[in-house]
Amino acid sequence: MPAANSNSPLPGAAPAVGVKVEGLAKRFGTFEVLRGVSFTVQPGEIFVLMGPSGSGKSVLLKHLVGLERPSAGRTLVAGHDGADPATRERVRMALVFQAGALFNSLSVYDNLALYPREHRLGDEAAIRDRVMRALQILSLENAVHKLPAELSGGMKKRVAIARALVMEPQLLLYDEPTSELDPVMSATITEIIATLRQRYQVTSIVVSHDRDLALSIADRVGILMGGELVFLGPPSDLRQPTDPRVADFLNPRIDLEHPRFKHLET
């Protein structure tokens, strides 16, 4: 089995790609989820997109892989329109879903082997090597024959990352990778994201609420509120935010005298 701890890109991996989001707007009926969001992600960069629940982070991520179509504006992945299904053939993109989205009827091994089998990327021995290497990187060798239902929350997230890794992606998207995990497991997943970028130079876009993740591994951070990008810059700028909305989001004060939920819009 090939060494899993080499610092070279995965065999067959193509160079990392850049991402450009131009005036992206999305409307569901009369509800505006995204309102003209624009930013650029450089190849090999870790870009963390933060924001309160319902601010449109996951919807934005789905636009990049063509799971949603924009109401206005566009997304460009390596210069190709993200809404065009052909982009998925030109650029290898992998999305790590919030709940894993593992195929429940397949074992961990078959979950990982599905992509290379369907795209006929070698014989069964080559596929086995590829799958085992990904499992080894995420320290999941012992889970190879388990079904997703038999895995803990943290393991499911790691299997989902391993499944994305098998695709040898040029762009790796994470949707809330540390949600519903204990602090230690959150730190583990954060380390995995940073390690994968360091070893394989893959462009990573991480949608997260996790302030520690953003401050520790992001090259740049974007904060989305009410469908608009209210902050874009390096994580160091977040330590003393000037925008009160950003400051409140990052360091919410618990005020039992004037509880926040009583002022929330319905």
Add this chain to the structure above:
Amino acid sequence: MSTSSLSSSPAASGTSSVTARLLAWLPNPLLQVLHGTGSTLLLLVRSLRHLPSLPRQFGRFIEQCHLIGYTTMPIVGILSFFIGSVLALQSGHAGENVGYKQFIGALVGLTMARELGPVMAAVLLAGRVGSAIAAELASMKVYQEVDALETMNIPPERMLVLPRLAAVLTMMPVLTIMADLVGWFGGAIVAQYTHFISIEPASYFANLRQYMDFGDVLNGLIKAEVFGLTVVLVCCNIGLNTRGGPREIGASVTRAVVTSLILILVLDFFVTKALM
């Protein structure tokens, strides 16, 4: 194919404003029927586009043949036996005084082959297999497994729909012939052992052969293929268009089975008329 194309509503799928205004004139139930018909036919076309990939999906095809055909056989057998039996019983009872009970073999034979064999096989397919397909695909959609396939550039039509379509087209004739045969034998047993009928199996089957030919069986097989294809397509389409949570999965299963049953009976009339 994007998720939105699987699930978009007619008005929201980029239709021009003129078309959208025209569609707004139509009553909502009619719009839903048109949308359902259109998306189901589109799913068929998209699935057929992947036909060349079928040989390398042989494993999935066999698995679906097992689920659609083999596991449905016992219930088709039991129901067909009693349908043939009750046909013989009713016609024997009604014909006792009129004097046509010697035609019971032909009556049971033709009714099973041309009508009840394919219809009962399709009804059981909808209840047993259609509901399972709708539940599985709806659950895969709700829990983002279908989205995961799309991000992996694996078209859901190729992996989830095409093997099921091929399997139902292969197994429906088997189920229908089995329903016909078991129904005929059910009728023969009742005809022999019911005191007011008392027709020997030899004369029952002689009468059946006298008034039937292969065309009658073929007629039923054509109907069965149409019903089977419709049930699987409708259930796949409804499953893949599910949005929401567990309650919507349940609602999709109900809608898939009810739509399938209605379509079986509506199509039965038109296909029967077309084959006459």
